[in-house]
Amino acid sequence: MKNKMKHSVLITMLLMIATLFVTAFTVPSVQASASDNSLQQIKQKGYIVMGTAPDYPPYEFIGKDNGGSKVYGADIELGKAIAKDLGVKLKVKSMGFDSLLVALQTKKVDMVIAGMNETPERAKSVDFSKTYYSSGLSLVLNTSDDKKIKSYKDLQGKTIGAQIGSVQYDAVKKGIKNINLKGMENINDLILALKSGKIAAIPLDTAVAQAYAAHNPGLKIIDAKMPGQESSNKIAFFKGATSLENAANKTIDKVNKDNLYTKKFVPAAAKHITNNKSQSQFETMWQYKNFFISGIEYTMIISVVSVFFGIILGIIFALMRLSHNWLLHSISVCYIEFIRGTPQLVQIMFIYFGLGTIVNVPALTSGIIAISINSGAYVAEIIRGGINSISDGQSEAALSLGLSKKQSMQYIVLPQAFKNIWPALGNELVTLIKDSSLASVIGVGELMYQMRAVQADTYLGVAPIAVIMVIYFVITFTISRIMKHLEGKISHGTND
Amino acid sequence: MEPMIKIEKLTKKFKNNTIFSDINAEVHKGEVISLLGPSGAGKSTFLRCINMLGEPTSGKILLDGKDLVSSSEKELIQLRTHIGMVFQSFNLFENKTVIDNITLAPIKVKGMSKEDAEEKAHELLKTVGLDDKANVYPDSLSGGQAQRIAIVRALAMDPEVILFDEPTSALDPEKVGEVLSVMQDLAKKDMTMIIVTHEMEFAKNVSDEIWFMDEGKIQEKQAPKDFFENPKTPNAQRFLSKMI
Numbered sequence: 001m002k003n004k005m006k007h008s009v010l011i012t013m014l015l016m017i018a019t020l021f022v023t024a025f026t027v028p029s030v031q032a033s034a035s036d037n038s039l040q041q042i043k044q045k046g047y048i049v050m051g052t053a054p055d056y057p058p059y060e061f062i063g064k065d066n067g068g069s070k071v072y073g074a075d076i077e078l079g080k081a082i083a084k085d086l087g088v089k090l091k092v093k094s095m096g097f098d099s100l101l102v103a104l105q106t107k108k109v110d111m112v113i114a115g116m117n118e119t120p121e122r123a124k125s126v127d128f129s130k131t132y133y134s135s136g137l138s139l140v141l142n143t144s145d146d147k148k149i150k151s152y153k154d155l156q157g158k159t160i161g162a163q164i165g166s167v168q169y170d171a172v173k174k175g176i177k178n179i180n181l182k183g184m185e186n187i188n189d190l191i192l193a194l195k196s197g198k199i200a201a202i203p204l205d206t207a208v209a210q211a212y213a214a215h216n217p218g219l220k221i222i223d224a225k226m227p228g229q230e231s232s233n234k235i236a237f238f239k240g241a242t243s244l245e246n247a248a249n250k251t252i253d254k255v256n257k258d259n260l261y262t263k264k265f266v267p268a269a270a271k272h273i274t275n276n277k278s279q280s281q282f283e284t285m286w287q288y289k290n291f292f293i294s295g296i297e298y299t300m301i302i303s304v305v306s307v308f309f310g311i312i313l314g315i316i317f318a319l320m321r322l323s324h325n326w327l328l329h330s331i332s333v334c335y336i337e338f339i340r341g342t343p344q345l346v347q348i349m350f351i352y353f354g355l356g357t358i359v360n361v362p363a364l365t366s367g368i369i370a371i372s373i374n375s376g377a378y379v380a381e382i383i384r385g386g387i388n389s390i391s392d393g394q395s396e397a398a399l400s401l402g403l404s405k406k407q408s409m410q411y412i413v414l415p416q417a418f419k420n421i422w423p424a425l426g427n428e429l430v431t432l433i434k435d436s437s438l439a440s441v442i443g444v445g446e447l448m449y450q451m452r453a454v455q456a457d458t459y460l461g462v463a464p465i466a467v468i469m470v471i472y473f474v475i476t477f478t479i480s481r482i483m484k485h486l487e488g489k490i491s492h493g494t495n496d
Numbered sequence: 497m498e499p500m501i502k503i504e505k506l507t508k509k510f511k512n513n514t515i516f517s518d519i520n521a522e523v524h525k526g527e528v529i530s531l532l533g534p535s536g537a538g539k540s541t542f543l544r545c546i547n548m549l550g551e552p553t554s555g556k557i558l559l560d561g562k563d564l565v566s567s568s569e570k571e572l573i574q575l576r577t578h579i580g581m582v583f584q585s586f587n588l589f590e591n592k593t594v595i596d597n598i599t600l601a602p603i604k605v606k607g608m609s610k611e612d613a614e615e616k617a618h619e620l621l622k623t624v625g626l627d628d629k630a631n632v633y634p635d636s637l638s639g640g641q642a643q644r645i646a647i648v649r650a651l652a653m654d655p656e657v658i659l660f661d662e663p664t665s666a667l668d669p670e671k672v673g674e675v676l677s678v679m680q681d682l683a684k685k686d687m688t689m690i691i692v693t694h695e696m697e698f699a700k701n702v703s704d705e706i707w708f709m710d711e712g713k714i715q716e717k718q719a720p721k722d723f724f725e726n727p728k729t730p731n732a733q734r735f736l737s738k739m740i
Contacts (some may be wrong), residue, residue: 239714396549397587399599399648401653402577411600415591 008330016334018220031199035349036435037243042110047089050079051109053097053457055187055209055456058190059115059233060480062094063272063432071452072272075113078132078235082251095364095443096185098165099349100124104238106356111248115205117167122233128241132252133261137168137224138204138209142194144152146216149201151193151225152176161190161199169230175226186452192461205231209420215459281463288454292467295380295450299475302368303447307429309372314379319383319409332380339377345438352442367439375432419490421484426483430476437472447471498561498690500525500656501546506555515541519555526686529722532701533709534735536553539559539692540584541661541707546604546690547579548572557696574686577605582659584665584690586642588634588649594621600647606653613652620648624678640671642680649668657688664695696739708732 006215015423042048052075054060060073070090083090093109100112104126118128127326141149156178163170164183173181182199184190191212193199204212209221237245254440265427339347351373352366361369390413398408418425447468454464499522508515511583513540523529531539544550548559548564557564557689564575589597598620599613608616621627624644643663650658660679664672676698682689683702692700699706706723708716710731716723727733 051658391585393583393585393587394589396581397589398583398601400547400549400572400576400579400581401649403601404573407604411604412589412591419591437722 005183008265009324012330013338014335016072016338035241036242038110038238039247040447042086042348045093048079048083048111050076051091051093051100051103051112052076052079052114053100054094055097055452055454056115056205056208058206058207058266058269061211061456062268063457064288066132069294069450071088072404074113074261074265074269075233077268078255078261079111079252081255081260085254086252093443094414096441097163099353099441099443100184101236101322102353104236105127106351106353107238108356110241110244112469114238115208118234119167119170119229122236125239126236126435127245129235129237129245130256131234131250132255133233134205135231136232137231138221138224139224140191140194140208140213140219140221141200141210142197142206142218143220145200145444146220150222152203153225155201157180158200158205159198160191160201160361162203163187163190168205170486171226172203182234182378184369186455187212188459188461190457191219191459197490212459222414229316236407240245252412253414263385276429277291281350281460284458284460285454285467288458288464290451291454292471294445294470295468296475297446298364298444298449299436302364302371302439302444303429303433305368306371306375306432306436309368310375310379310428310432311425313372313376314383315414317376317380317382318387321380322387336377336380339374340381341350344370345441346373348438348442363439363442363444365440366406366485367444368434371432371436374435375428378428378431379425380458382421383417383430385424386421387413389420390416417439422483422487422490426480426487428485429479433476433479434472497524498525500560502524502548502558504556504558504707506542506545506557507553507627508538508545508550510554514712521707521714521717523688524688525656525688525705526725527688528683528702529690529705529707530576530703531692531707531709532696532735533700537709539709540661540714541571543661543690543692546659547576548710549581553611558595559662563578568588573605577601577653578656580653581641582646582658582660582663584662586634586639586646586666586722588637588642588646593631593633594626594637594645595636598652601649602652602719617652620651623681625650638671639667642673643667643671643675647678647682651682657690658682659692660689660693662692662694664693694739696724710735 047278052060052071054062054073056073058073059075060071062069063072071094076092079090079092093103095103097114100114100116101122103109104112107213139149139152152175155176159180159182160172161184162172169181169183172179182193184193187204188200189209190202194202195216195218203224213219213221226233254472317332317335320328321336323329348367351370352361352363357360357364370438394412395408398412399405403411436446439446440449440452443449450493451464451468455461458464501523503519503521506519507517519542523676533539533544541550545552550702552565555565558735559578562575563634564572567575571621589600592600595614595617598617602608602613602616618627618630621630624647626641626644629641629645637645659681663679667675672695676695679689679691680702691699703720706716706718708719708723715729716727716732723732724736727736
């Protein structure tokens with residue numbers, strides 16, 4: 001019997017992994033071979049979704065809008081122009097630069113405008129439009145290094161930082177020998193690292209470098225003087241979406257003819273770049289309070305909903321694992337082991353991008369689903385421990401009185417188990433609140449995401465981090481206190 | 497008269513280990529049976545099989561002609577309401593007050609109203625002198641009080657028979673008497689009882705029949721007087737010489 005159970009667990013696990021692979025590799029290729037009706041689809045929908053990574057001023061960045069936040073930038077202006085020519089509305093979806101092409105492949109977005117350059121690797125998975133803007137490669141440095149670094153050649157043997165997945169990263173990696181390259185996801189983090197002396201320089205697109213240098217006293221930009229590093233920004237489309245690409249190229253032709261990008265789009269965006277130099281950091285943070293409040297809202301929504309479903313899943317899978325039915329038992333073991341054995345960040349991305357190939361799930365819902373499923377596995381183990389901690393005599397007494405197994409669980413075992421595991425559940429809740437920050441990778445506007453937005457908008461690196469740190473602590477500390485208070489209430493208190 | 501409980505060829509094995517085998521026995525209404533025997537003779541396991549808390553490997557247990565072993569989960573729940581059980585370690589529900597311990601099954605299983613169930617519970621609590629404990633939780637009770645309440649909890653379901661699994665073994669010596677006297681009262685009121693016990697004096701005075709169990713069999717069924725004065729088997733003789 002025991003052997004049979006172990007066997008079936010293994011088989012179920014293998015089946016599950018096989019299904020996962022088959023789904024992951026077949027679905028996108030099926031879609032790619034479909035005939036091209038991309039333009040028609042957009043017109044039918046009445047809107048076009050543009051994906052971008054808004055930490056790249058002046059191309060795209062998050063600015064204040066009537067107390068809330070909104071994505072601005074020259075690329076957004078271009079997106080608007082394309083949408084206008086198509087006769088549809090523009091919707092902007094923000095996410096990490098790294099996730100943009102995946103979002104395109106899984107049709108989360110219709111096009112990507114993010115100061116992106118064409119590379120042979122990228123061209124394998126997506127199609128690119130004509131060039132809409134060209135810019136050079138610059139280096140951002142500390143003013144104190146002014147004399148030591150005059151061109152890219154002086155970077156040999158130094159530690160420098162670049163944005164992961166960017167052309168600048170690849171250019172420096174291939175073009176400079178003997179270099180210690182640190183990759184980071186976010187430009188604000190790079191700027192922080194530069195200011196604190198952890199890296200000597202950041203290779204950036206010239207326009208972007210100018211925007212950052214202008215807002216960070218003590219930083220300077222120089223031309224990298226690297227041959228062949230003229231960058232050409234292009235729009236990325238789903239592979240085979242030719243009709244949509246052609247329509248966009250027409251708009252690009254118009255824009256290029258009148259040099260609209262430099263003359264009109266960049267100045268229009270620059271208006272929204274905030275200048276906070278005259279204020280103290282505290283005042284600046286206060287001005288952005290609505291960002292943080294909105295972040296708290298999302299963090300709380302994710303946490304509350306995920307805790308609810310996490311506990312329900314936890315009870316179900318704990319009971320399944322304790323069940324004598326080998327099939328239910330095996331399913332539960334596989335679920336628990338698999339979820340606990342894979343990183344939550346990966347699970348969130350898999351639900352959003354992977355499940356997204358089959359059904360279109362919004363980012364917030366994906367985040368909640370992934371976090372609930374993750375929490376469910378941990379809660380299941382906590383509950384199982386709780387149930388096992390109740391002596392058999394309790395359920396035997398219930399059964400001897402004619403209660404069913406279900407009633408015995410419901411009225412006798414589970415209430416006592418919950419009392420015993422209450423502190424562990426409290427820990428799980430606190431962990432869940434902290435882990436909800438991972439949902440920022442798929443663009444859910446919770447605290448972590450808002451922190452990034454404030455960083456991008458204010459060019460302040462540390463202050464927003466400190467603010468959300470305090471907010472997280474206040475939330476989790478309050479929750480722990482409440483749990484502690486309730487613990488006193490549910491233990492009936494005859495002896496204490 | 498038809499027996500209330502008829503046990504036929506009841507066998508319990510655990511892996512390759514036989515706990516007891518081919519036990520046949522009958523209990524009539526109003527009888528008090530004391531099940532005696534050395535430790536490890538399988539008395540408790542046998543008792544727990546009578547209401548299917550332990551599953552027998554083979555055989556039949558007939559309650560008023562209906563077999564518990566072959567009955568469905570649903571029928572079993574129904575049949576169990578007629579068989580009360582009192583455990584060595586009381587097993588009062590720790591998350592419920594005394595009154596809720598007693599009324600839970602009458603309300604949830606028999607569908608009694610809360611008022612009726614509580615009224616009955618209070619009456620029963622008075623008969624064991626513990627009505628003042630109605631609203632406390634079990635962890636504030638002494639062992640003797642807890643066991644008397646456990647008996648009341650079983651009685652609240654109006655069972656046809658009550659199984660006692662070493663009801664006084666976990667008690668301090670001075671508390672044993674209060675529990676035995678409650679059981680004695682029940683015997684006088686013609687409650688059918690099967691009692692696993694080591695209280696020889698009590699077994700002698702209260703039982704209608706002694707079942708002596710050893711080596712996986714019931715070796716003797718005798719009236720108490722005969723058993724204690726004239727045990728037939730060498731095993732019983734050895735057992736009694738040690739106990740008395």
